[in-house]
Amino acid sequence: MSAVFPIQSVSKGCADAPVLKERGQREVFCGLTGIIWLHRKIQDAFFLVVGSRTCAHLIQSAAGVMIFAEPRFATAIIDERDLAGLADCNEELDRVVTRLIERRPEIKLLFLVGSCPSEVIKLDLSRAASRLSSRFSPDVRVLNYSGSGIETTFTQGEDACLASLVPVLPPAAAHAPAALMVVGALADVVEDQFARLFKQLGIGPVQFFPPRQANEMPTVGPNTVFLLAQPFLADTAVALEARGATRLPAPFPLGVEGTTAWLQAAASAFGVDAATFEGAIAPARDRATTAVARQRTQLAGKSIFFFPDSQLEIPLARFLSRELGMLLAEVGTPYLHRQHMAEELALLPENTFLSEGQHVENQLDRCRAAQPDIVVCGLGLANPLEAEGLTTKWAIELVFTPIQGFEQAADLAELFSRPLVRRLRLAA
Amino acid sequence: MQLTLWTYEGPPHVGAMRIATAMKDVHYVLHAPQGDTYADLLFTMIERNAKRPPVTYTTFQARDLGGDTAELFKNAAREAYARFKPQAMMVGSSCTAELIQDDPGGLCKALDLPVPVVALELPSYQRKENWGASETFYQMVRNLADTSVKRAPREAGQRARCNILGPAALGFRHRDDLREITGLLREMGVDINVTAPLGASPADMARLGDADFNVVLYPEIANVAAGWLKRTFGQPSTRTVPIGSGATRDFINEVAELAGVDPIHVLANADARAPWYAKSVDSTYLTSKRVFVFGDATHVVAAARIAAQEMGFTVVGLGTYSREFAREVREAAALYGVDALISDDYLEVEARIAELQPELVLGSQMERHIAKRLGVPCAVISAPVHVQDFPARYSPQMGFEGANVLFDTWVHPLMMGLEEHLIGMFRGDAEFHEDAAPSHLGGSVTPKTVVAPVAPVEQAAANETLTPQEATWGLDAEKELRKIPFFVRGKAKRNTERFAIDRGVSLITVETLYDAKAHYGR
Numbered sequence: 001m002s003a004v005f006p007i008q009s010v011s012k013g014c015a016d017a018p019v020l021k022e023r024g025q026r027e028v029f030c031g032l033t034g035i036i037w038l039h040r041k042i043q044d045a046f047f048l049v050v051g052s053r054t055c056a057h058l059i060q061s062a063a064g065v066m067i068f069a070e071p072r073f074a075t076a077i078i079d080e081r082d083l084a085g086l087a088d089c090n091e092e093l094d095r096v097v098t099r100l101i102e103r104r105p106e107i108k109l110l111f112l113v114g115s116c117p118s119e120v121i122k123l124d125l126s127r128a129a130s131r132l133s134s135r136f137s138p139d140v141r142v143l144n145y146s147g148s149g150i151e152t153t154f155t156q157g158e159d160a161c162l163a164s165l166v167p168v169l170p171p172a173a174a175h176a177p178a179a180l181m182v183v184g185a186l187a188d189v190v191e192d193q194f195a196r197l198f199k200q201l202g203i204g205p206v207q208f209f210p211p212r213q214a215n216e217m218p219t220v221g222p223n224t225v226f227l228l229a230q231p232f233l234a235d236t237a238v239a240l241e242a243r244g245a246t247r248l249p250a251p252f253p254l255g256v257e258g259t260t261a262w263l264q265a266a267a268s269a270f271g272v273d274a275a276t277f278e279g280a281i282a283p284a285r286d287r288a289t290t291a292v293a294r295q296r297t298q299l300a301g302k303s304i305f306f307f308p309d310s311q312l313e314i315p316l317a318r319f320l321s322r323e324l325g326m327l328l329a330e331v332g333t334p335y336l337h338r339q340h341m342a343e344e345l346a347l348l349p350e351n352t353f354l355s356e357g358q359h360v361e362n363q364l365d366r367c368r369a370a371q372p373d374i375v376v377c378g379l380g381l382a383n384p385l386e387a388e389g390l391t392t393k394w395a396i397e398l399v400f401t402p403i404q405g406f407e408q409a410a411d412l413a414e415l416f417s418r419p420l421v422r423r424l425r426l427a428a
Numbered sequence: 429m430q431l432t433l434w435t436y437e438g439p440p441h442v443g444a445m446r447i448a449t450a451m452k453d454v455h456y457v458l459h460a461p462q463g464d465t466y467a468d469l470l471f472t473m474i475e476r477n478a479k480r481p482p483v484t485y486t487t488f489q490a491r492d493l494g495g496d497t498a499e500l501f502k503n504a505a506r507e508a509y510a511r512f513k514p515q516a517m518m519v520g521s522s523c524t525a526e527l528i529q530d531d532p533g534g535l536c537k538a539l540d541l542p543v544p545v546v547a548l549e550l551p552s553y554q555r556k557e558n559w560g561a562s563e564t565f566y567q568m569v570r571n572l573a574d575t576s577v578k579r580a581p582r583e584a585g586q587r588a589r590c591n592i593l594g595p596a597a598l599g600f601r602h603r604d605d606l607r608e609i610t611g612l613l614r615e616m617g618v619d620i621n622v623t624a625p626l627g628a629s630p631a632d633m634a635r636l637g638d639a640d641f642n643v644v645l646y647p648e649i650a651n652v653a654a655g656w657l658k659r660t661f662g663q664p665s666t667r668t669v670p671i672g673s674g675a676t677r678d679f680i681n682e683v684a685e686l687a688g689v690d691p692i693h694v695l696a697n698a699d700a701r702a703p704w705y706a707k708s709v710d711s712t713y714l715t716s717k718r719v720f721v722f723g724d725a726t727h728v729v730a731a732a733r734i735a736a737q738e739m740g741f742t743v744v745g746l747g748t749y750s751r752e753f754a755r756e757v758r759e760a761a762a763l764y765g766v767d768a769l770i771s772d773d774y775l776e777v778e779a780r781i782a783e784l785q786p787e788l789v790l791g792s793q794m795e796r797h798i799a800k801r802l803g804v805p806c807a808v809i810s811a812p813v814h815v816q817d818f819p820a821r822y823s824p825q826m827g828f829e830g831a832n833v834l835f836d837t838w839v840h841p842l843m844m845g846l847e848e849h850l851i852g853m854f855r856g857d858a859e860f861h862e863d864a865a866p867s868h869l870g871g872s873v874t875p876k877t878v879v880a881p882v883a884p885v886e887q888a889a890a891n892e893t894l895t896p897q898e899a900t901w902g903l904d905a906e907k908e909l910r911k912i913p914f915f916v917r918g919k920a921k922r923n924t925e926r927f928a929i930d931r932g933v934s935l936i937t938v939e940t941l942y943d944a945k946a947h948y949g950r
Binding site: 024025026027028029030031032033050052053054056057058060061062070071074075076077078079080082083087089092093095096099100116117119120121148149150151153361378379380381382383384386387 | 429430431432433434435437438439441442461462463464465466467468469470472473474476477478479480484485486487488489490492493504507511522523524527528551552553554556801
């Protein structure tokens, strides 16, 4: 790829770059929001939040119009009787779960999702989950994880959910051949594209985690190697490693360069020779390169400022700077996992301003001072910044849209050029 | 614990945010965990505000719980004051902070800020959003109104002056209701002293006493504060909420009385098209359409009156999630001979609608889900609402223009008269058939064979049968039933079954169907 990007090829990257660590008000979602995409990904799973009215209101507000369909999530709202000890929380929870399972008999996997209130009052959801699991076995498996704001930020909810599934994944046979697991919820269309590419590369068997159905859980064991498809899966990776699996270090499959390197990591692990690799990926890669180049005319030379949100910021910044020629004003991330991000950091332009955590007022001051061409931020900030004359790209869309892989590389770039194009059009 | 699919109201601190965001030069410091900033997007996205809500969150995390969360709160409050320099501050807790009991009010007192600090006690595990808004507005009025300001008795020829109370941020059509009613009051020769909370600064709140009376537009938010103003300044307040032509006329008369002005010219000049529209023959087919009304108390009471007296509908069900106003809604329900449904349980509302088989549902965003599932036309009359009900165009609910808006909005989802007649006459049309959605809504493409929208209704109806005895449908009768247009079929089915069971008829024939029809009327 260095031939395509000669300017950055001499860069030392940001591997050892200093990171501004800030504490203060954080304008981010909690991990409960992960439910919004996970409940669609695993089609027979149900997510029951054990929390307050705030939690119910959060998911309802964040899910927007999608709530017109009967969703597979709900909230068991803790009330004053539970807090005063008048009602036994465990009995109450059993009653609610029983009613729920009666209403939705098609559910195979039930997650009890912890929240800030349930964590603060130390409601033991793991015991509740195992108790309920044995009661409803074998029809329904009940698991638990925490999506509370005090412990998780936005996409970390998916990490917590997947990590809770790892201990119950079936073990791979002792002498099974090496198998590849792709970890992280992906759009179905992206998953299918990757499955085809791996097949052409001769890599297999390939399993995706999370699966689309609860009864299609991948197996795991010492012969499992896994590729993270998403950058926010720290705990899931640890849990998989605890079961003997090995992580393949790679940048994330965003953009042509990221996708190529990500596939290369798997190809190397499975001993795919260079000619086969080139033959398998060349058509898609070249298509993507052409499509991305068209977007480059819109984005090259434009500056971008990332507020922290999903941990996707660093790979996105890498893609936008290297493949689209954008200038990075600041790259904020809610949490920086140095080890999982090592390949990405090495590819970032030298002296990129990185920040971890948030003090939103200070960060807004920096953003206003920098006057970037485009700001990537949450929905609470986007319209106010637009009203100040800045152009924004709201960040959540990047989690809800197919953006990984070759075929989506130009779509991903287009998500950033669209607000700029729109601003031009409306001004005209 | 309560199993909740959808919640009608947010937690009480969201109500407090609605007051803070409505006002000017006020800042709210909210002790809350990371993630609770989601509430910002209610204002920036749903209401499309161009400014961030004036709220600083402490956004504590798990690692802070081991340390000093109280210190965290104090820092946040200190910083918020220094940065925003508000005229007054509000401080309080969200549900999680309530559990850790840091006492924001006491902590803030220790900071000794040079502005009034209003400490809010909002019990998150008992109360909800509207209560929170009402309590917050009351506390703001109490703490900020200057009790030494008193309106001198009015001299002859001096114009009356009133406060308008209730409009807030994230209120259903508050923006346009306020414009409509402000215009109406001015036309009547009444001056506006302070409008609050929307657009009021703490300095404005101090002047509340300098008015002759109060106009309460939204009792859910302003009743408690109006009660205090009455006790403190002797200001009476209006009791009629001017939603609907009749209510608007009553409101005008009420204001005229309080202000000592003559309402004749305002009533005569009213630009009220809705009453004529409802009288015109095109509306005759609306007579006795069966309507179910649900929402906040103010809007359902108003809607039921309009439905019954101004549109000629039959109110078959009425309910609210506002427990604070259950009495008012029960009284209204008694007027129409129905039992009020007082519940914030979405599933209970769904069951009631399925049971009543209305031809039109007037409700909130949540009733739209239910109506969609049951295939019943629906219009939104109350919060909670989503972004499409914060429209760009002028669309009040109140006043005469509001009545015009309501007429259009409510009639729109119903099948238009001619189509309804033709579907009653001819069946089997590939495009315009008895199971199709009204063609003016572009919904006629549903293939005739698909009966999906009907299924939940029938299933729900079947599940509702309480008597152990059951009547089965004969093949011919079932065929005949399908000839009844979709929007009244559910009711016809239920009536026939009840009729059969009451008379011990086990097999429903075509005869039973028509016997039942004759017995119950339409």
